[in-house]
Structures are given as structure tokens and as C-alpha cells.
Amino acid sequence: MLPASRPLEPASRPPEEVNPLYTLAVWCPDWPVVAASAEAALPPHVPAAVIGSGEVVACSAVARAEGVRRGMRRRAAQGQCPELVVLDYDEVRDARLFEPVAVAVEELAPGIEVVRPGLVVVAAQGPVGYYKSAEQAAERLVDQVAVRVGVEAQVGFADGLFAATLAAHRGLIVPPGRTREFLEPLGVHELDQPAEHREDRAELVDLLRRLGLRTLGAFAAVPERDVATRFGRAAVLAHRLAAGLEERARSRRRPPPELSVTRQLDPPIDRVDAAAFAAKGLAERLHTGLADRGLACTRLGIRATTENGEELHRVWRCADPLTPQGIADRVRWQLDGWLTRARLTAGIHLLRLDPEEVVDATVLQLGLWPGAGQDQGEAAERAARAMVHVQGLLGPDAVLTPVLGGGRGPVERVRLVPWGDERTPAADPDQPWPGQLPAPSPATVFSEPEPVALLDESGADVVVTGYAELVVQPHRIVHAGRTRQVVAWSGPWPVDERWWDEEAAMRGARLQVLGAASDGEELAFLLIRAGGKWAVEGVYD
Amino acid sequence: MSRSATATLTALGVGAAGGLTTAPALALPVRGELAELLPWGGLRRGSTVSVRGSTSLLLALVAEATAEGCWAAFAGLPRCGALAAAELGVAVHRLALVPRPGRDQGEVEKTIAALLDGFDLVAVATPVTPATSRKLSARARHRKAVLLPFAVEWPGADVELTAVPGPWTGLEAGHGVLSTRTVTVQATGRGAAARPRQTRLPLPGTATSRPGPIPLTAPRPTTAEAV
Numbered sequence: 001m002l003p004a005s006r007p008l009e010p011a012s013r014p015p016e017e018v019n020p021l022y023t024l025a026v027w028c029p030d031w032p033v034v035a036a037s038a039e040a041a042l043p044p045h046v047p048a049a050v051i052g053s054g055e056v057v058a059c060s061a062v063a064r065a066e067g068v069r070r071g072m073r074r075r076a077a078q079g080q081c082p083e084l085v086v087l088d089y090d091e092v093r094d095a096r097l098f099e100p101v102a103v104a105v106e107e108l109a110p111g112i113e114v115v116r117p118g119l120v121v122v123a124a125q126g127p128v129g130y131y132k133s134a135e136q137a138a139e140r141l142v143d144q145v146a147v148r149v150g151v152e153a154q155v156g157f158a159d160g161l162f163a164a165t166l167a168a169h170r171g172l173i174v175p176p177g178r179t180r181e182f183l184e185p186l187g188v189h190e191l192d193q194p195a196e197h198r199e200d201r202a203e204l205v206d207l208l209r210r211l212g213l214r215t216l217g218a219f220a221a222v223p224e225r226d227v228a229t230r231f232g233r234a235a236v237l238a239h240r241l242a243a244g245l246e247e248r249a250r251s252r253r254r255p256p257p258e259l260s261v262t263r264q265l266d267p268p269i270d271r272v273d274a275a276a277f278a279a280k281g282l283a284e285r286l287h288t289g290l291a292d293r294g295l296a297c298t299r300l301g302i303r304a305t306t307e308n309g310e311e312l313h314r315v316w317r318c319a320d321p322l323t324p325q326g327i328a329d330r331v332r333w334q335l336d337g338w339l340t341r342a343r344l345t346a347g348i349h350l351l352r353l354d355p356e357e358v359v360d361a362t363v364l365q366l367g368l369w370p371g372a373g374q375d376q377g378e379a380a381e382r383a384a385r386a387m388v389h390v391q392g393l394l395g396p397d398a399v400l401t402p403v404l405g406g407g408r409g410p411v412e413r414v415r416l417v418p419w420g421d422e423r424t425p426a427a428d429p430d431q432p433w434p435g436q437l438p439a440p441s442p443a444t445v446f447s448e449p450e451p452v453a454l455l456d457e458s459g460a461d462v463v464v465t466g467y468a469e470l471v472v473q474p475h476r477i478v479h480a481g482r483t484r485q486v487v488a489w490s491g492p493w494p495v496d497e498r499w500w501d502e503e504a505a506m507r508g509a510r511l512q513v514l515g516a517a518s519d520g521e522e523l524a525f526l527l528i529r530a531g532g533k534w535a536v537e538g539v540y541d
Numbered sequence: 542m543s544r545s546a547t548a549t550l551t552a553l554g555v556g557a558a559g560g561l562t563t564a565p566a567l568a569l570p571v572r573g574e575l576a577e578l579l580p581w582g583g584l585r586r587g588s589t590v591s592v593r594g595s596t597s598l599l600l601a602l603v604a605e606a607t608a609e610g611c612w613a614a615f616a617g618l619p620r621c622g623a624l625a626a627a628e629l630g631v632a633v634h635r636l637a638l639v640p641r642p643g644r645d646q647g648e649v650e651k652t653i654a655a656l657l658d659g660f661d662l663v664a665v666a667t668p669v670t671p672a673t674s675r676k677l678s679a680r681a682r683h684r685k686a687v688l689l690p691f692a693v694e695w696p697g698a699d700v701e702l703t704a705v706p707g708p709w710t711g712l713e714a715g716h717g718v719l720s721t722r723t724v725t726v727q728a729t730g731r732g733a734a735a736r737p738r739q740t741r742l743p744l745p746g747t748a749t750s751r752p753g754p755i756p757l758t759a760p761r762p763t764t765a766e767a768v
Binding site for chain 2 (some may be wrong): 013089190377379380382383384385386387389393394398399402403404410413414419438440441442445446470473486487489496516521522523525540
């Protein structure tokens with residue numbers, strides 16, 4: 001790893017600064033077939049296919065060699081390969097048999113998230129750090145799954161869930177920051193993963209192909225604005241994926257804990273059918289609670305406690321917001337997996353669902369949740385549509401909605417959130433904020449403070465001492481080329497923030513100043529002094 | 542009380558003569574002082590009300606309507622203080638900011654038109670050509686939205702509100718804190734709003750004190766709009 005010999009590597013970056021999005025995906029190829037064959041005790045050399053609604057959902061490698069393909073009608077598949085063993089598609093079985101795989105991966109890499117049966121992802125930072133390299137981690141994981149469960153798995157590394165999944169399909173380790181290069185030559189059909197069952201993606205892929213955009217690179221090269229204008233919001237998300245980004249920017253704040261739902265199970269459940277019933281009720285409660293706030297869940301934490309105090313926890317991740325049915329399915333699959341595979345010593349008596357990551361439901365699925373959220377009714381929906389329209393014209397960051405939070409100054413107390421992102425405040429408004437300015441706040445604020453001169457009678461800069469006191473009385477203020485006499489002032493309010501953080505630390509003072517122009521017009525300013533310079537933070541106009 | 546009751550009735554669409562106007566809730570509610578300044582007792586849907594002189598006045602104007610469920614969009618106001626808006630009673634979760642509505646006239650027009658399609662109140666602080674401003678006013682009329690040009694030339698405005706900020710109270714030489722100020726708001730306009738009126742608006746103030754409108758002695762022609 002000599003920087004001189006490998007000029008392409010970001011040599012200046014210290015190794016610990018790995019992109020938090022760098023993801024490890026463990027993928028079991030043809031999982032529905034693997035699971036079905038395992039249950040039917042089918043030897044691996046027998047060609048097998050799983051059929052759902054008359055079509056091939058998945059087939060084994062042997063069957064594929066004989067010409068069986070996904071999406072083929074049953075009869076056509078049997079025509080290709082007469083000795084084909086046909087198995088019925090069963091999502092519950094897939095999920096139940098996948099639980100041991102998830103457990104095996106989790107033993108080496110804690111914090112896993114199940115995307116669907118057959119695919120597990122985990123933040124790559126931990127395993128890469130622990131096993132010293134991605135290659136080592138991949139090797140250990142493949143071995144572990146093979147030894148513990150006897151299942152073949154492939155491992156991929158890349159930035160983000162989508163790219164990591166594609167890397168796993170190919171068994172590749174894409175170095176951090178190289179994801180875009182990796183995705184570029186891949187076909188645009190990769191956006192439509194059959195296992196995700198996304199109708200809209202299939203349509204989009206078809207459209208892109210007809211437009212001559214055949215690779216992800218070609219699609220990513222189209223400016224986001226144009227994608228939004230021509231294809232709409234769903235395509236913007238796909239475009240982000242093609243460019244090697246996450247569908248949505250990650251939000252750092254966790255959803256409030258009161259959104260979690262818990263259920264005591266009395267009598268404790270130890271049977272699968274009882275689990276399905278419990279899952280349904282709980283899923284509906286969780287969904288109603290979320291929908292009341294206009295949210296939908298994209299990452300679902302399922303926790304169960306048995307009577308003997310065993311704690312079970314698993315996170316399910318989903319690209320699309322989960323519907324009540326989607327939540328219920330995942331809870332049912334998970335409980336099924338635990339009850340049949342985890343060798344519990346007692347029945348489950350406490351079940352808890354945590355929405356680990358939420359998104360704004362009203363934006364994503366306007367049609368499905370009419371008037372969900374705090375702002376019910378048609379007005380909110382019309383406004384939402386107009387905002388999406390404007391985002392289509394100008395880009396997603398063009399429409400902002402303010403969220404008020406904690407802080408001291410008028411700028412830091414407001415966070416401007418692009419429409420569609422989660423509305424969380426920048427800082428907790430309920431904490432005490434000593435030095436917070438009292439109302440009224442300036443109606444005009446400068447997020448980048450604008451330089452201003454505050455002078456004393458002799459024309460010298462008004463200085464603030466280390467004890468946040470003014471040495472001299474301010475006499476005049478010069479802003480935007482206009483000089484005003486200072487008729488009143490107040491403060492300074494000391495600003496001493498984040499002293500523990502060398503980079504974000506900020507020490508200064510705020511001052512309210514009322515200036516009168518020569519024609520008698522009065523204007524009140526909020527000034528801030530930082531780094532020995534005065535700047536206007538706001539104007540009370 | 543009687544005065545505010547009249548204002549509320551007008552806002553609900555009950556005309557001055559006691560007869561019901563064509564559609565209910567034709568005017569969006571505004572706080573008392575401003576209701577008496579506007580010829581319809583509120584912000585009539587489809588009208589263009591130009592605002593100048595004070596950002597606080599713009600915020601105070603949309604406050605009541607957003608609090609009652611209307612959505613407002615501010616285009617071209619990158620420095621709008623959302624905290625001040627909240628303090629003046631604006632429901633900021635129903636406020637959208639489009640700081641840069643476009644790079645050229647065509648884009649700005651499209652953006653504002655899109656906003657007028659979905660929002661009840663749309664403030665515009667980006668200068669546009671007289672032709673565009675007329676088109677947008679017509680769009681607002683058609684979509685039953687209220688267009689609020691802010692600090693820009695707008696030939697087709699029905700009413701023009703101009704704020705003349707008064708002296709601040711609360712701040713002294715070296716102590717105190719800014720508390721309130723009284724803004725004198727003058728209204729001029731066309732048609733029903735032709736008679737100039739003015740009112741004194743304490744900012745930030747409560748909607749409880751409601752001084753009456755003061756008709757000015759000499760009505761000015763609409764052409765002599767204050768700049």
C-alpha cells in the first residue's frame with residue numbers, strides 16, 4: 001500500500017475513514033430453490049425449479065444449464081428439461097430456512113439487516129476492520145455459511161445496498177468510492193431486480209432501453225433535473241442508484257421511541273399459526289401509528305423475548321416503504337424462523353416492533369395514503385403535488401420546508417429540509433439552550449453571515465472582550481453601503497458552542513443593534529461576532 | 542367585537558349587504574388589523590396582493606390562513622426567517638420555500654405557475670417582466686390562489702400593501718431587548734380597494750388589539766402607486 005506505487009488510491013485518506021455507506025452483502029444464489037430443495041431433501045444434481053403462479057420463480061444451476069429460465073411457463077420449462085423437479089413457491093419456507101444463514105452471518109458480523117430471504121447486508125466497516133481486509137472478511141463469511149448451514153453464499157462489497165447486492169451477484173469487492181465505476185458498464189436492467197417485484201421499475205427499464213440508455217452509466221450521466229422532469233419521482237430514486245448513491249439520504253436521527261409497538265402474548269406462542277395471527281395485529285398497530293404521523297417504515301426491527309428471558313432481535317430492511325401486509329409478512333417470517341430453527345427453550349411472550357428508519361409516506365405514496373399525516377385533506381395533497389412538480393422542474397433540493405429545533409441563534413434553530421425528506425429538527429428543541437435569543441426573531445436571516453462594520457465614535461472597530469463585554473459604546477453601523485447611527489443596542493449574548501469539538505467550536509457574541517438612517521428610518525440588526533469580525537446574522541424588517 | 546365579527550363574516554363569504562356571495566370561504570382569513578385593511582375582509586382567493594416594506598408584514602399576512610390549514614409557498618425569498626414566521630403565527634409545517642425559483646424568466650414563470658396550482662398562498666420576490674406578472678395574476682385568478690408579490694414591481698396587483706416601519710420599543714442604549722414596533726400599513730388598490738386605507742399593526746403583536754381603519758383624507762388615483 002505504498003502511495004507512490006498506487007496513485008489511483010486515495011492515499012491521503014486514513015484507513016479508518018471508511019464511507020459509512022460501504023456495505024457488505026451476503027447473497028445466497030437461487031435461494032427459493034435452495035430452500036425448497038433442502039426441505040424436499042433433493043440432491044443438488046437434480047434439476048429443480050420453484051414455480052409460483054404458473055411461472056418459474058427460481059431454478060437451480062443444473063436446471064439453468066438445461067435451458068430453464070426465470071419467468072418461463074411451467075410447461076415450457078418442463079419441455080426444456082423433462083426431468084425437472086417442480087416445487088411450489090412458499091415465501092414462509094424461504095424465510096424460515098434463511099434464519100440459520102442470518103444467524104451464521106451475524107456471528108461474524110453483528111448488526112446485520114435482512115433485505116429478503118437470500119440476502120443479508122451489514123455495514124462493511126466492522127467486518128473489514130476486524131478481519132483486516134475485505135478479502136479476509138469475505139472468505140470467512142463464505143466459509144462460515146458453508147460450514148454452519150451447508151449453503152453456498154457469495155459476498156460483495158460496494159457503497160450502498162443496491163451496488164453491494166450487484167457486487168454480491170458477481171462476487172466482487174468494489175473498493176470504497178469506486179462504486180460508480182463499477183456500476184457504469186452494467187446493464188440498465190439491473191435496476192429491476194426480479195426478487196423485489198417492482199412493476200414500476202420494469203416499466204422504467206423498458207422505457208430507458210427504448211430511449212437508448214442501455215447501461216447504468218448512461219442513465220447516471222443524464223442530469224437529475226432532467227430525469228425528474230421527464231420520468232417523475234420514482235425514476236429519480238432509480239437514477240440515484242445508478243449513480244452509486246443511496247435511494248434516499250440517510251437520516252441520522254432515530255424515529256421517536258413512542259412509535260414502537262409492543263405486545264404481551266398470553267399464552268406465550270410456540271406455534272407458527274399463532275405467530276401469524278399475532279404478527280397481523282401488531283403490524284396494523286405499527287402502521288397506523290406511523291401513518292398518523294405521515295410516516296412509513298423502511299427498516300423494521302423485530303424483537304422477541306421468551307419466557308426464559310432469551311432475547312431475539314432481527315432487522316429487516318426494505319427499499320420501498322412497508323405496507324401493513326409487508327410488515328405482517330416480515331414479522332411472520334421472522335417468528336417462523338425463530339420458532340422452528342432457533343431451538344428456543346420456551347414460547348415467545350413479548351413481541352416488539354421498532355421502526356428503525358422511517359420516511360415521509362405522503363410524498364412517496366401520494367395515492368395510497370390520501371391525507372395521511374398531520375395535514376389531512378386535499379390541501380396538503382395538492383400542495384405536495386405542486387412541490388413534487390417544482391422539484392421536477394428545478395431539482396429535489398429546490399423545495400425546502402423549515403423545521404424548527406433547538407439552538408441559540410435564529411439560523412441554527414431552523415433546519416431547511418428538502419420536501420420529501422424526513423422532517424427532523426437539527427437539535428432537540430426541548431433541551432435548555434442558555435444564551436438563546438428571546439423573541440421576536442429577525443424576519444430576514446443570513447445563513448452565511450454578511451460582513452458589517454460596527455464602529456465607535458472614533459471610527460474604530462467595536463471590540464468584545466473575552467468576558468463578552470463591550471469595551472466601547474457602538475456609535476454607527478455600516479451595512480450594505482449605508483451608514484446608520486446606533487440609537488440603541490443590547491447584549492452581547494455570549495456564544496460558546498461545541499468547545500469540545502475543535503472544528504465546529506465557535507466562540508463569539510451576538511448583539512442587537514438599532515440603527516437610524518439620516519432620514520430617520522430605523523432598522524434593527526442582529527449582529528454576530530466571530531473570529532474578530534462583525535457580521536449581520538439577521539435583520540428585523 | 543362587532544367589528545371583528547363583521548370581519549369574520551366577510552371572511553366567510555358573507556357580503557357587506559348581508560347577502561351571501563357566490564362561493565363560501567372566498568377569502569382566506571387574516572388577523573384583525575389586516576382584515577379591516579383589505580376590501581374583502583381577508584385575502585380573496587384569486588386576487589393579487591402586493592406587499593412591500595417589511596418581511597414581517599408578509600409573514601403576518603399569511604399567518605392566520607396557514608394556521609387554519611392553508612398552504613403557503615415563498616418563492617425567491619432565500620433569507621426568510623422561519624423562526625420569525627413561527628413567532629408571528631405561521632404554521633411553518635405548511636410553508637414551502639423555493640429560494641431560487643429558476644435561472645431565467647421562463648423557468649421562474651413555470652415554477653410560480655406550478656406553485657399556484659397547488660398552494661393557497663404564493664409569495665413571489667423574484668422580479669418578473671410585466672407580461673409574466675399579468676400571466677401569473679391570471680393564473681392565480683383561475684386557480685383560486687392568492688398571489689403575493691413581495692418587494693417587486695407588479696402591474697396587475699389588486700391591492701398594494703406598503704409597510705412603513707415605526708420605532709422599536711424595548712431596546713435601550715446597552716440594555717433591554719427588542720420587543721415590539723408598530724408598523725403603519727397603507728393599502729391602495731383598484732376596484733373595491735380603491736379607497737386608500739391605513740392601519741397600525743403592532744409587530745409582533747397579538748390579534749386582540751384591533752384599531753379601526755383610518756380612511757385617508759384624499760383618495761389617490763390607482764396609477765400613483767407607491768413605489
